[in-house]
Each structure stands twice: as structure tokens, then as C-alpha cells.
Amino acid sequence: MQVNILVIGRHTEIMEVILRLINGEPNWQAVGALADDKAIALFNEQLFDIVLIGGGVKDESVATLTNRFKAKNPLIKIIKHYGGGSGLLFNEIQDALS
């Protein structure tokens, strides 16, 4: 089963690394958004299983995005990413899936 992941962050290079790592895994597919507007547009266009919120996203943005996403899909899993790389990324997604 394919897992679709929306990654939201503010750091261009870290975003590239995270997308490369996720998309390198079989059955995981990720797209990224560096701005809230883009994230909302993507969420409205595509079906996601997990939203991964990376560094630099302010609490107000997290609250707004969470409300928007939950209103559209109450079952969406929204998790915060820590570490900005491979160390915890796979664990965080595994945790969300389990």
C-alpha cells in the first residue's frame, strides 16, 4: 500500500533531503511545501496519509494548517519532524503508520 506524505518546512535544502529520503523508500511518496498556501493547495488536490511538519513552521501556522487539514480529513495524521535528516525520519513515519 502506498503511503502519501505531505512535508511542510521552511528550509529549502533540508526539504530536498527529506523528500529524497522518503521517495527513496518503496511505497512511500512525498511532496513538499515551503509555504502554507502551497501546503493547503496540495492538500486540497491530493490524498495524503501523513503530514510531516518540519523546522521553521511557527505554532500559528501549525494550528491553522491542522484545523484546515482536519476539517477536510479528520483521520489525517499530523506529526512534527525533528532532526532534519535520516536519523528519525523513518521512525517518525513508522510510528505514525502504527
Add this chain to the structure above:
Amino acid sequence: MQTIIHRANTRGHANHGWLDSNHTFSFAHYYDSTRVHFGMLRVLNDDVVDGGKGFAKHPHDNMEIISIPLSGDLEHKDSMGNTAVIKQNDIQILSAGTGIYHSEYNKNNDKKVNFLQIWVFPKVRDIKPRYDQKTFKPEDRVNKLQVVVSPSEGSEGVWINQDAWFSLGNLKKDFQTEYSFNLKGNGVYVFVLDGEVTIQDRKLTKRDGMGVWDIDSIGIKADADAQVLLMEVPMN
């Protein structure tokens, strides 16, 4: 009081050829849902890196990353312009905050480097990244617990963006002491670097780990000459 013990031989293991790593907690592709973290302590990796090899430039954000060399020398470079070599008795901390790049290489081509890589969740997300390292005198931890990481800038230990205190101790056989928590509600994770100790009546040997919480202090007894690392962290 609550406790959890992770025996050395139950740790996750990954051998990448140039890197041989034992993971006390879930890390990278090692995932055990019962061993994800101890409070704010998220990663405790026991890494051995071949001569001249290392972790190429890679990014991090929002994590307090502490490196403790146990043998050999580790060369650090980061996007803030820091270049340094850390060795035994040094403690390095990288507050990744909003984002940094760094590399860590074995400085020597002819011998391995063994170091602990420890990640602690930050108290505050998205702080300005910072790097620090300090050298500590080993004689100041003989039958004593020497603070090497603390949340108080300018005091003993390298500063961490978390209500956490790390201490090292070289304890002689039969020495007993007590560790009192700095902050109510914190827990302490004891990692045995070498030797044998008894913590709250539980025997631990080399590379065993034990977490203790819901208590204000713990008793430590060296059953043989021992080196221990205590990591006091918030549990929530």
C-alpha cells in the same frame, strides 16, 4: 519509582562497513515501538567509525546533538564555520535549531574512533544554531559525578537547550554515591561505559542502560571499577 533496563546485547545494531553502530533507542532503519525514547532523550548511539571515514556533510534541525568521544579523534566541520577536533575528555554539542550542515570524520586514518552520539529533543524549537565544545579533566570525575552538560549558560558543562544535565563518573570498586535530580519530574538514564554498577539494586554491566523516574534521587554503587554516564532529562 519506575525503571526500565536496556541490556547491551538487546540494542539495535547496524553495520555499514565503515560504521558499526549500536542503537539503544530506535534510529534510522532500526525501529522498535517499545524503545523509541526515554523522556526527552531520543537517541543514544554507540558508534565506531573506521579510520579516515565518517559522516559526510548532512543537515539537521531542531535537535540537541551531543558527541562524546570514548577513544580516537573526531573531526567536526559545520556550516557556521566551525572546524574542530574532539577527543577523549571532550564534549561537543550542536544545537541544530533552525538548521545547520555538518560533517563528522575520523581524524585518523590508522585507528578507529568510538564515540557516543546522543540526541535530546530541544526545549525550544527553531532557535539560532550554535556549536560548543569543552575539555574536562578526568581526575575531576574520580569517585565523583562531573557535570558535562547543563542548561545553564556559562556554568559547568556545555550548554544545552533543554532542562537536561549529563554527568560522567569514574567510580572505583565499592564506591557508593547518590545522584539527586536537579529538577522535579525529571528522569535519569544511566549508561555504563565500562565496568559494573548497581543502580537501585539492579546490576548493570558494560553498555547496559537503565532509566529511572518518579523518584528524586538514585543510589549508585560500583561493583567493579566503572565509568558511567548519567543523562537527566525531562520525562514530558
